[in-house]
Amino acid sequence: MEKVVEVEGSDEGKFEETGLETSNFVLSSPKNVTDPVVYKLVRVDGNGRLVPATDDELMEVEGLLENEKRETHIVADTGQALGCNSNEVSPSGMPQLESSECLSQSENTEADTEKLSAYLEETVPSGAKSSSDDHVTQSRRVGVCLKPLDGPLEGGSSTSTGCISSKPDFSKLKGEICLDNLSIKELHEVFKATFGRDTTVKDKLWLKRRIAMGLTNSCDVSTTTFVIKDNKLVKKDNEDGFNNVNLGAGKEHLAVAVEYNEDLLNNLSSQIDEHQTTSEVRLGNNVVENNFASEDLAADQRAAKRVRKPTKRYIEELSEAESKEYSGRSIASTKNIGFRPLPSKAHARPARNVSLEGRTVITRLDSLGGFGIQVPCVYRIRRSRPRKNVTALLKFHPSGMGMTATLIKKGFDVHGSQMDNGSMNKVLEAKSTPEQAPEQFVAESKKETTPTDMGQNMGLKYVDPSGDTSDDNVVTVPTAKGGIRRKHHRAWTLSEVMKLVEGVSKYGAGRWSKIKRLAFASYSYRTSVDLKDKWRNLLKASFAQTPTDKGANSRKHPSMPIPAPILLRVRELAEMQAQASLPNLSTGKLSACGGRSVNETRPGYL
DNA sequence: TTTAGGG
DNA sequence: CCCTAAA
Incomplete structure (x- = not known):
């Protein structure tokens, strides 16, 4: 405990420092404050303007990720924090540091992005390795690190803000105990510190969860404790957890969670989107952290996964979604905004979805409190090139569009027939994804989700039915042979x-x-x-x-x-x-x- | 894998 | 747009 505290203190200091450095580039916008939790990947334009990462950038990032960095990044995080200046070890005791990478790459925006992603990914392992306490620290640093990098990442600003500025108090929080012991009033304080806003909720449990989540998301706080207390499970719970305690069967979830995390990571790595938020990553990280007992294993797995490169389609999908919004005109500028800001929640960032193989995971800002907590959810299915299974899918949903719609629907429809989902997923998976677990997991969580949550989510989720979220224009065309082929049309701008x-x-x-x-x-x-x-x-x-x-x-x-x-x-x-x-x-x-x-x-x- | 062409 | 043959 003590140790932890110390670390944080140091972290904060670091943050500040880094923050200064960072300031050069970024963060012009106040928005940072708004949502500590969510960050998007962006790059800094020449004039200092923030620009949402472009598809290609994403791609590039992706490429970078693939190429190198895996393990190093972790280091980088630490390194950065301290590190940009001194490469050496972080206090927490991370042996690996490779600030060099950071430095070298910092030049490119892309690099930054990459870094970010890398960092994200890396974080996980590092966390796994280091004790949770240390981990926390590290993670924070990481956030900082990003900024220093050179610029482009804007995420840093928000990150730093969120982590540090908003919650100095956390040191106390960290202790699991703290949360538990805190009175509602205190919890409120913490809450405020965490999210930057007050809450009227009096439910202690809720507050705790929220806070834990917030912390987890924004910074890697050792939520574990909190969580644990809450349920037995852990961070993983964050996602589910908030919905309700659930997790009676911790094990299953856990297992699933791991995979899920991996996917998440992969997704992240593969596509880092402007929308993609670090928070997501973190979430994933945390989970992973908890889950993976052996870092090595985790690392290996990740590595393997990372290697596999998302298909173009994959990327395409993302870009497409976004592009729709602005309809191609100004790509850069709009992207960030791309998703219609939901009126209701602080910022409803449209969730970015990541689709992995057949299954799609998307993170959406959750409505939990209206804070920008992101929660993974099944959002849309990847529109993919016709796969063999497509026909099967189509059969299920003659409309053809529908995968996305269907999923969403499902999501909403708590009671909805699982069958659909299951079948669909299966079909999708059948093709490439061997593991069903994740999907199930997702599905399950959805089911578990309480109606209320759903409702809230809906607001966020459905940002706009019309546009991006829904599918791209996919039309099924019956072929003479009897096959059905999907044609997606995107107008040329x-x-x-x-x-x-x-x-x-x-x-x-x-x-x-x-x-x-x-x-x-x-x-x-x-x-x-x-x-x-x-x-x-x-x-x-x-x-x-x-x-x-x-x-x-x-x-x-x-x-x-x-x-x-x-x-x-x-x-x-x-x-x-x-x-x-x-x-x-x-x-x-x-x-x-x-x-x-x-x-x-x-x-x-x- | 990319290009050219047909459907 | 999709699909496929050819380079």
């Missing part, structure tokens, strides 16, 4: 088209993969094939009508208003390329040598 055109002009038509990578990195959901198809369409369109009028806009196609200038440009490019290609055809090599982008092998197209 002007910006996308422009980028495409630009890309083509730069790299030449036909180099779709290159274009996708470079010019089009932001739109992760567009595949090179998509680009190609789009280009084809553009060409068609441009030739079809452009010639005469610039105003060509007047396309009949309601759906596709392509600005004339763009069409024009397309035509130009097409012609250029065509010309370029012609020589090629005849001479071949020569053209290739001289020509640049256009030339190459590109068959001029057309």
Whole structure:
């Protein structure tokens, strides 16, 4: 106990320090205060403006994660805290430190992001290794660390705030005992300190839970104690726990929880989203921490999982959801906001969902108190490319859209038929996910969820039925063979088209993969094939009508208003390329040598 | 794996 | 958009 306290003290100090450093970059916004718990990943723009991470960034991050860092990060956390300056060990006694990474990478925003993610992931293991007390400390540091990094991560601000500023009191809290012993009044204080707001709730248990959760989420407080007292279980409970005590059967949950956590981690690692919040991670971490007795094991598992890279689809999904919101126009700016802020809760950040394999886990800010606690929940299912199982799914839900809807529905419908869920999940899982446990877990938790909670959640959850959450436009098309294939359509936005055109002009038509990578990195959901198809369409369109009028806009196609200038440009490019290609055809090599982008092998197209 | 084309 | 053959 004592030890813990000390640590915290140190932590705080550190935080402050770090905070200062951090200040350079970020945190302009007051919002930090608002929600200590939730953070999104962002990068800092040149001018210091915060920008939500873009899809590609996420991807990048992902990539980074994969590449390296696993274990190191943990260290990094510690390291950072102390560390950016001195690499060495944290007081807690973390042997591993590798601030170097931090430093080196700090340059890139991406790196930051990555770091964040890394840190997140890493945290877990570290926690596992170190005693819980230490762990707590570490985690905090981590939060700090992030900021210092260079910037980009904005999360840091909120993080730091949440952790430190908001709750200095926690030192007391830490002790499990504290929570238990505290009077309601005290709990209120703590609560306030934790969440920055008052609560009228008088339920002690509730308060304790809430606080514990809050702490856990925002910082890694050793909630365990608290939790334990509460139920026997642990942090894991956080998620379920708040709903109700549940967890009678701790073991099962526990087991499940582990997996769940892993997924969560994986998800995080794979996609760190602006929406993704550290809190989530933490949550996951905590759980993991508790669950995994042997760090090694955990580490290994994580590593393994981490390795597997989320499919593009996966990412795509995310981006898509977001993109919908802003409809592609300004990608960056809106993203953060992307989800409609729910009126009700402090900030209802739309939960970010992470879908893993078949099952989707999403974290949503929970309504617990209206604080931004995130709770994992099943939200939407990944829209995926047609998988073999799709048909099966479809059968279940002829509508075809539906997985998402269905799930949600389920979620709401407490009593709802499990069958649906189960079957669906199963189907999904069948394909790739061997482990069902997590799903069940999720499902179960949902079931357990009390109606009340559900109601609250609903508000948050359903942020907007219309838009993103729901599915992308997925349409099922019956095929002659009898199969059903899913077609998801995402309208091309002007910006996308422009980028495409630009890309083509730069790299030449036909180099779709290159274009996708470079010019089009932001739109992760567009595949090179998509680009190609789009280009084809553009060409068609441009030739079809452009010639005469610039105003060509007047396309009949309601759906596709392509600005004339763009069409024009397309035509130009097409012609250029065509010309370029012609020589090629005849001479071949020569053209290739001289020509640049256009030339190459590109068959001029057309 | 990426590209080109067809459906 | 999806699917698939070809490079």
